Amino acid sequence: MNDAQQSIIAYCRPGYEVDTGNELTELATQKALYGYPVFKAGEGYIRFQFHEPEHAEQFINEVAVSDTIFPRQMFLVLASIAIEDKSDRIGPVVHALAQSDISRCGTLFVDYPDTEEGKALAKLCRKFAVPLRQALRARDYLTRKEQLNLAALHVFFTSGEACYVGVSQAKMRSPFENGICRLKFPPKAPSRSTLKLEEALLTMLSARQREAICRAGARAVDLGACPGGWTYQLVSRDMHVEAVDNGKMADDLMATGLVDYRAEDGFKYRPQMGHVELLVCDMIEKPDRVAALMANWLTRNWATHAIFNLKLPMKRRYETVRAAIEAVGSQLASANIKATMVIRHLYHNRDEVTVAVIREI
Structure with a gap:
């Protein structure tokens, strides 16, 4: 048996290999599937080795990339290849494959x-x-025309002389190359942080959720808004935004007539009309402090x-993320609020994760 079989490959941001390994270990253990992560710090991926061959396949068929925090892409390893020629x-x-x-x-x-080494590839x-x-x-390993509803083949190069070959299922994988949703910076946006919210809206919400929540005329609050990167995403969807911060908002955003700027403390602010459709922060x-604030807004029905x-x-x-999220979930459950929570370390994030709490629509 190839030494990499009965394992999966998970891509992640370089420097987050330990966190990715810890997360996959916990997810696997919850399903009584046991293994351990293999990695080198800074390589941007881990191999998770299972003790039983069937456990790797079961895990990859039951855990979607979108249900995890740190992995960008995951696939079941079929072989580890050393390229001699x-x-x-x-x-x-x-x-x-044969x-x-x-x-x-x-x-x-x-x-x-x-x-940086990978980009050279x-x-x-x-x-x-x-x-290829x-x-x-x-050889009939791949359909003549692309069919995204079928399984995908993965060839993941770790160097010019080595690669992993594997497979993933349509509903479980990321649809993006390298697991990365690349976005162009809008030239009129006041800061690059706008890409964080854009990626969240595009990848963490369904089309139906986006249409229902980010509709023209709906109201939102942006806590810590300045200079307006996140507010820009909401205004571009014709939402009315209460932008809360002690800094200065971009003049172009204020000129839209859709922004109500409030120079106040985000931890003390309350929505002007008592309720908004969407809270962003x-x-x-x-x-833990931000998580408590978000839970307070949701359980008091301010958002x-x-x-x-x-x-x-x-x-x-x-561990820090899990503790914060569990605290939010506990408060929502106590208030009998039914909502889905998606937590992702997005490509346009660095040292933060994005959380989307969406009530049933």
Whole structure:
């Protein structure tokens, strides 16, 4: 058996390998699936090795990337390949697939770690993907036309001489190359933090939720708003925003007539009309304090839904997030509020995670 079989690969932000490993260990243990993470700090991915072969497949079929915090992408490993002849990287991949019982897949990902070393592989991956796709289609490992509803093949290069080959299921994987939702910075946005909320709205909410919550004329509160990166996302959707901060808001946002600026303390502020559809918050505060504030707004029905960031400490980041989220969940349960919570370490985040608390719609 290939030494990497009965394992999965999970991509993450470099420096977050420990947190990703801790999270996957806990998720696997909850399902009575046992294993351990294998990684080197700063590599931007981990391999999670299960003790039983069937446990890896069960885990990857039951845990979606969207249900995790730190992993960007996950796939079941079929083989670990050492490429001895750089003039033929396709042959070893095809040979590995021939040794497996994989069904025909609908799409192909050729990825690399999100590190400086990994970025040097980008050109190789782009160049390699085209002939590999043709070879796989010729051998019926890949459908003639892309079918995103089918399983996907993954080839993940860790260097020019080594890669992992694996597979994922449609509803469980990230749809993005390298697990990264790349967005263009809007030129009229006042800060790059706007990308954090845009990514959250696009990837953490369903189309139905976005349509219902971010509708024209709906009201929102942005705590810690200045200079207006998050407010920009709401205003661009024609929402009315109460922007709360002691700093200065961008003039272009104020000129829209959709922003009511309040130079107040975000921890003491109350919505002007008693209730808003959406509360957003990206304040630099301790995560437990922000979590308590968000829970207070939701349980007092000052806001129907909330999207907020939790700033992470240097150590025990996963444990800190879990504690904060469990506190929010406990308060919602006590108030009989039915809501879904999605927690993600988004690509446009750095040392924070984004939380979306969405009531049933």
